[in-house]
Amino acid sequence: MGKGGGAMIFQWFDERLELKKFKDKFLAKTFPTHPAFLLGEMALFCFVTLTVTGIFLGFLYEPSTKLISLFGAMVPSAYASVVKIDLLPMGMIVRRIHHWSAMLMIAAILAHLMRIYFTAAYRKPREINWFVGLGLWGITMLAAFTGYLLPYSQFSVTATSIAYYIAKSVPWIGDWISRLLFAGDFPSEGTVPRFFFMHVMLIPIMLIGLIGLHMVILVKQKHTEPPSNRNRKEAQAGKKLIGIPVWPEQAVISMSVYLFLLFVIALISTYIPLNPIEMYGPPSPGTPVMRPDWYFLPIYGFLKLIPGDLSFSILGGKITPETIGGVLFPGFLFLVFGLIPFLDRVKEAQPYMENPLRRPFMTSFGIGGGVFLCMNVVAGYIDVLHITPKAMITRMILATLAAWGISYALLRLYNGKEKRGNNVKG
Amino acid sequence: MVKGNAGTTGDKTGITRRRFTLGVLVASVVGACGSLLAMLTVLSPEKKGGGYVTTIKPGDGLVYAQGSNMGVDIQASSMKVGDAVLAYPAGKSSNPANLVQLIKLTELKPPTNLALTDQGFVAYSAICTHLGCTVSWVANQGSPATSYTECFCHNSIFDPARGAKVMGGPAPIPLAQIGVKVTSDGKLVFTSDFTGPIGPQV
Secondary structure (H helix, E strand, O other), X not given: OOOOHHHHHHHHHHHHHOHHHHHHHHHOOEEOOOHHHHHHHHHHHHHHHHHHHHHHHHHHOOOOOOEEEEOOEEEEHHHHHHHHHHHOOOHHHHHHHHHHHHHHHHHHHHHHHHHHHHOOOOOOOOHHHHHHHHHHHHHHHHHHHHHHHXXXXXXXXXXXXXXXXXXXXXXXXXXXXXXXXXXXXXXXXXXXXXXXXXXXXXXXHHHHHHHHHHHHHHHHHOOOEOHHHHHOHHHXXXXXXXXXXXXXXXXXXXXXXXXXXXXXXXXXXXHOOOOOHHHHOOOOOOOOOXXXXXXXHHHHHHHHHOOOOOOEEEOOEEEOHHHHHHHHHHHHHHHHHHHHHHHOOOOOOOOEOOOHHHOHHHHHHHHHHHHHHHHHHHHOOHHHHOOOHHHHHHHHHHHHHHHHHHHHHHHHHHOOOOOOHHHOOO | OOHHHHHOOOOOOOOOHHXXXXXXXXXXXXXXXXXXXXXXXXXXXXXXXXXXXXXXOOOOEEEEOOOOOOOOEOEHHHOOOOOEEEEEEOOOOOOHHHOEEEEEOOOOOOOOOHHHOEOOEEEEEOEOOOOXXXXXXXXXXXXXXXXXXXXXXXXEEEEHHHOOEEEEOOOOOOXXXXXXXXXXXXXXXXXXXXXXXXXXXX
16 A cells, blocks of 8 residues: 555545546636736625525524523514624624625625726626626625514514515506515515525525536636736737636635635624624614615615605506615616626627726716715715705715716726727727 | 338328427427426416405504513503504404514604604505515604604615605505504504505515
């Protein structure tokens, strides 16, 4: 026996699963290097953390609104079970890590989306993956939203009640959709079990499926490369893709990124409280001032700006301010994102990242859109800023147009008047 | 080779295997989609009344809806001008549609229905007509006339001295008024039903 135990185990598996073939085919895959390529990975790592902490929480959570006694008060058992989780050693920190990972996952998704947008990586041939990515973003928001209700605190019930009426305000099919998603009217005893099922089963399965599709398409189509690769001698020699192999280099980098991310999430979760349900208390008649998590703030702010008398009917469907703010506005945002690959097309498949500074129209459009969303976030705070909705709308339009126009003018100035083929549009 | 076989027509029917298989496939897909649709309609539970349906009856007494004296009769003498409380009809607190805001004011003007008020007491549905949050009383100490009702969810503002008219924000219609009066023993009772629709108008 000249071989070590490890090599023998490897051989045993290799004879059955052809591991060497797998290693040569997939682990040797080239991974182009650029710090911005790690953003999507971060979202994936947040998802892993969410799954692990979610399994822990799932063993302790009770999806029911049945009233039970907790420290002498009658509270819903869902609320009581989350209070009990918080009282366990490390219980509260796991719950905070779960919630903070969700916040960071959406942040990572948005940062990743911005990277793709500003470097034009959504262009041919990667349009399909852009749509898959948008789907992942939307479903992640749904995952976060269904999680709001589960602790069944006053905050949970208020937030979910708002979403219930938004779902109900969908023209024609609102009643059906709201009863399907909320298992009847809200509040009723059916909603918590329905949301629990969606949160721990339906949505994670959809996410895993879409993440898999996202990865398969990525492996098939490969990354866009940093433009500097164009001039490297490997590229001149006709090598298709320049980078490092998945194993071991990229794997080590990814592992470091994940461990650092875990460290940051644990640090934030230790010092910054999040969703303190003991402070909100169980459902009660009053509604205090409450704002949603950061990624819903644009929609929350926009809802405040629509005048209440703006309501009309078309073909028997009723369009109310809630429809406009809660259904049409988010739908419009996703439509704009979905149209981007059609707005900015190229004939040839594009192997390299574009320089955002060389794309005045698309870059300034992105900046304008970003400012528009930020102004909607500001609109969520008109009560503390003492601005009327009308004045806020004016400021929003002005800020958006100014950001768009000024950045466009500056970029045109930067590029001189010269045209650079496909790079300069508009 | 199956080529000859696959193209052969069945004795007299004139149907090839390929056409038959295609027909079976199409029929199965249509059938599967149809049963999926049937499943979807079953998924959505029966409509249970729908929306807010109040069970307040004239003569019901008003009790505190929250706080340490929850469920206790509200005494008219305990409220001064500019005060407001959330109230339920006695024994009917399980129905959220029954939640009202009871306010004591001095100067009540139209469109407030003055016949439904008594000694400055006026009551409105406490459920915001925008997205169903509970409204709050923003008291301006020393100046009841500038106090108002606000929903903290999306900052709809109502003027309870003028029939809970919408003064700002996204709420589409005023909060519905409901009649109250002070009884001979100093308690408060409802005297009517709501004057208009309550809850979100969707």
